[in-house]
Amino acid sequence: MEPVHFTLAGALAAMQEGAISSVELTEAHLRAIDRLNPSLNAYITVTADRALDAARAADAQRARGEAGPLTGAPIAIKDLFCTAGVKTTAGSRILADFIPPYESTVTSQLLRDGAVFLGKVNLDEFAMGSSNASSAFGGVVNPWSRPGAPLVPGGSSGGSAAAVAARLALAATATDTGGSIRQPAAFCGIAGIKPTYGRCSRFGIIAYASSLDQAGPVARTVEDCAILLRSMAGHDPRDSTSADRAVPDFAAACHASVKGLRIGVPAEYALEGEVQALWDQGIAWLRDAGATIVPISLPHTKYALPTYYIVAPAEASSNLARYDGVRYGLRVPGEDLTDLYERTRAAGFGAEVKRRIMIGTYVLSAGYYDAYYVKAQQVRALIRRDFTNAWGVCDAILTPSTPTAAFAEGAANDDPVAMYLNDVFTVTANLAGLPAMSVPAGLNGQGLPLGLQVIGRPFEEESVFTVAAAIERAAGFTTLPGMMA
Amino acid sequence: MSLDAKTVRRVATLSRLRVEEADIPRLQAELNGILGWIEQLQSVDTTGIEPLAGGGDTVLPLRLDAVTDGDQAEAVLANAPDRAGAFFAVPKVVE
Numbered sequence: 001m002e003p004v005h006f007t008l009a010g011a012l013a014a015m016q017e018g019a020i021s022s023v024e025l026t027e028a029h030l031r032a033i034d035r036l037n038p039s040l041n042a043y044i045t046v047t048a049d050r051a052l053d054a055a056r057a058a059d060a061q062r063a064r065g066e067a068g069p070l071t072g073a074p075i076a077i078k079d080l081f082c083t084a085g086v087k088t089t090a091g092s093r094i095l096a097d098f099i100p101p102y103e104s105t106v107t108s109q110l111l112r113d114g115a116v117f118l119g120k121v122n123l124d125e126f127a128m129g130s131s132n133a134s135s136a137f138g139g140v141v142n143p144w145s146r147p148g149a150p151l152v153p154g155g156s157s158g159g160s161a162a163a164v165a166a167r168l169a170l171a172a173t174a175t176d177t178g179g180s181i182r183q184p185a186a187f188c189g190i191a192g193i194k195p196t197y198g199r200c201s202r203f204g205i206i207a208y209a210s211s212l213d214q215a216g217p218v219a220r221t222v223e224d225c226a227i228l229l230r231s232m233a234g235h236d237p238r239d240s241t242s243a244d245r246a247v248p249d250f251a252a253a254c255h256a257s258v259k260g261l262r263i264g265v266p267a268e269y270a271l272e273g274e275v276q277a278l279w280d281q282g283i284a285w286l287r288d289a290g291a292t293i294v295p296i297s298l299p300h301t302k303y304a305l306p307t308y309y310i311v312a313p314a315e316a317s318s319n320l321a322r323y324d325g326v327r328y329g330l331r332v333p334g335e336d337l338t339d340l341y342e343r344t345r346a347a348g349f350g351a352e353v354k355r356r357i358m359i360g361t362y363v364l365s366a367g368y369y370d371a372y373y374v375k376a377q378q379v380r381a382l383i384r385r386d387f388t389n390a391w392g393v394c395d396a397i398l399t400p401s402t403p404t405a406a407f408a409e410g411a412a413n414d415d416p417v418a419m420y421l422n423d424v425f426t427v428t429a430n431l432a433g434l435p436a437m438s439v440p441a442g443l444n445g446q447g448l449p450l451g452l453q454v455i456g457r458p459f460e461e462e463s464v465f466t467v468a469a470a471i472e473r474a475a476g477f478t479t480l481p482g483m484m485a
Numbered sequence: 486m487s488l489d490a491k492t493v494r495r496v497a498t499l500s501r502l503r504v505e506e507a508d509i510p511r512l513q514a515e516l517n518g519i520l521g522w523i524e525q526l527q528s529v530d531t532t533g534i535e536p537l538a539g540g541g542d543t544v545l546p547l548r549l550d551a552v553t554d555g556d557q558a559e560a561v562l563a564n565a566p567d568r569a570g571a572f573f574a575v576p577k578v579v580e
Contacts, residue, residue, distance in 0.1 A: 101560035197540035211540040240545050306523045317500065324501070326573050328564030337578050342503035354502055358512070359519055361500045362488070372523070377536030379529050384537060416515060417522045433540040 003028040004167035004485045008073055008224035009251075011170055015062060015072050022062070022072025025170075026055035026116055029074045032485030033118065033168050039483065040141050042153075042163040044079050045087050046119035054116040061114065070231055071114030076169035078160050079120035080127055081107045081215075082204040086117075090206045091125040091135040091156075094323050094330045094348025104204025105236045106173060106215050113231040118169055122159030125350045126320065127180055127208045130422040132158030133409065134352045142188060142406050143481035146446045151406040154184030154422075160218050161188035167485040171219035171228050175205060177212045178308050179402075179426030182438035185218050186401035186451030189440045189481060191468065192218035193225050194426075196459045197433035198243035200229075201236030209315035210241075212308075212430040222439055222469045226250035229461070245459060253462035254469040259290030261467065264394030266298040269425070275400045275450060278442045282398055282452045285474035286467065296390040296397065300382045304428045305420055307383065310363050310376035311431070316353075317360025323348060355416060384432040391457050396467045399425050401438040401451035425453055435461045439468040440477040449479070487517050 003025050006014060014020045030048050037043050051074060058072035082088050082100035089095045103111070111117075124134040131152040132140040140158040142151040143166040153162040157174035161184035164172050174181045176194035185192030193216045200215040207213060217228035230250050236242040263286050271279065287293050325331035325344030332347045334340035349357070363372035390397065403424055429436035435458070438451040452471055456464035488496070493513045497504040504512065558571045567574040 098564055101557075101563055211538065214540075237546075237548065241539070244546075300529070303526055303529055306526050309519065309523055310526070321501075325566060326575055327561075329566070331566035334576065337575055338501070339503075340576055341501045345501055346503040349502070354500075355512075355515055355519070357500045357502065358493075358496050358516060362492075362496045362516070362520075365496070365499060371527075374536050375526050375529075375531060377538055378531035378534040379526055381534050381537035382529065382531065415518075417518060430540070 002485065004032050006170065007221050008170045008219055008227055009221070011073055012070070016067065022055040022058040022116060023052065025072065026051050026074045026118070029118055029169060036166055036168060036483065036485055040143060040162050040166055041138050042121055042140050042159045042166065042168055043076070043119045044089055044122050044137050044159070047086055047117060051116050051118050058114055058116060068112070068114040069227070070110065072116060073114070073170055074116045074118050075110070076118050076121045076160060076163045076172040077107055078123055078157055078173050078175060080123055080175055080206045081173055082206070083107055083117070083120065086120065088120065088206070089137065091123045091137060092348065092350070092353070093136040096136065096330065098329055102204060105201035105238065106205065106232045109234065110231050115231070121163050121172060124156035124158065125353050126206065126316070127156040127175055127177055128316070128352050128356055129155040130179070130183055130419050131155050134350050136350060139409060143483040144189060144406060144448055145482050146448065149408040152187070152409055154187035154406065156180040157184045157218060161185050161190055161192070164188070164218050164220060165190050165481050166483055171217055171224050173215060173232065174218045175213060175215050176430065177208050177312060178430050179423035181216050181218060182401050182426045182436060182451070182453060183422055185438045186440070186449065187406035189449030189477070189479070190218055190220050191222050191225050191437065191439050191472070192216060193229060193435065193437035193461065193464065194429060195229060195233060195461050196243070196435045198241050199233045199459070199461070201239040201242045203236055203238040207319040209312040210319060211315060212312060222465060222472045223251050223254045225437070226254050226465050243459065248462055250461055250465050253465040256466045257290060258286055258467055258470045261291045261396060261463065262294050262394040263291045263467065264294055264296035264390050264397040266296050266301065266397065266399060268298055268301055269399055271400065274444050275403060278450050279400050279452065282441055282471055285471055286398065289470045289474065294394050296394055298386045298390065298428070300379065300386050301428055303379050304383055304431055305424060307376045307379045307431060308427045309359070309420060310372050311380060313356040313360030314364050314373055315360070317357045317364065320353070320357055352416070380431050383428055387432045387434060395457070396463050397455040398467070399453045399455065401425060401453040405444045405446070405448035405450055429455050434458060435464050437464050437468045439471050441471055441475045442477065443479060488513055488520065
């Protein structure tokens, strides 16, 4: 077997048994990147020398009997996590040459646990998008395709998902503000979890919408996500919204039974066609595995996307005010300081980022704040209350991950609102701060992967992993993408 | 609530984004498309509902009001587009 086909768990076990070294694993991934990245555009920056140095150090550490939970495992880092001394772009021209002087908490914990970073992977600009088309470094190509049409990998973590699906990394970090882990995971036929808000520190993650942003892993199995999340998660005093809670052994939860668990199925999500059929299949799998299926109601879900498109741009307009051409990032000279700001931001930001900054500025401006922003915060409270009510009768919720499989490049780019609808099933978990995972569950009529989503109670990622792993076992999803190392 | 061209210019100024006059009609159409779609929120009854600002339930922690970092001028300035000694440099603001 080519070393790039190991699962993360399998690679760690093989290194422990001495069947393979980190250097061999890392070299195999770097070869795969050399061969396929020109076609996929998943990596913005490949740090081959650093990766090989880290791999040699990892092998030495393991030889000394001091291996950590991830020692020697080559993974990819979404280019939204600051990495000390390594260019971090957020997929934007405005940060095209930015080299952070510090390391994000999540990546520093991965390094602490021995992970080898292969490089920084592509994303929608500032994580704003559902197709990866808004990256200043070009779109990412989905390793899955249908005849004649290159497909998008989803977004914003499209580079993370494409790299993992095509075997250019064992796993990857990602972030999710409205669906940016789960939608690309579903489009690329892999697993991904957005944990509870506060589970992973946001320190050193370039901010988009701070009350919604949350980091999480994407990987080819549910258990691999569990292994990576354990290292990413944990309290950090440098993020005041980081939760001071013990991090459980998420991987153990992947082997628990769903027997006795109550699975909620929201009445309002009724669909047609193959996505509904897959959802019905998922319900049947869980029932067969011993779970109890209960109908629930999430009546405010239909207002979740408009709510999100007030809250997220509002926070983004504030967060992105820092890009002014003065302290770091691109500068375009101007006649005076204001002209410098305006020219820098006009040249540095892409169209979707500008739209969101302007929407956010408008909904926060005098005279409109109550009608838009406060209203959205109130609807957000109602969306969360829907879930709180549901938790009275169920332990986890099952929905489709996305309304469709991956679409062709350019298909939805002309209409911003059409693009926003991709996140219809995922965005509620961000607004309510809940953990939610996408797991590959089947193929559509064109042979493209579809995912199912499991949503859990706050800080009950373990239930999410238990249910997602049960779906993974029942689905037996083994189809591979057309473009793969 | 539909944005006219004047409001689009004003929002661009507040956003510190230079917008060319030729781009105003396109921006106006895009922003109105988004705002028109968002308008459906007005049909939700939110009487007496406390606005929810944050993503989590955690009460924000207090910390000591103490200096924990500093003397990092070189690191702070490492990415500056322009500098003068230990300072960021910008075009002349005061004549």
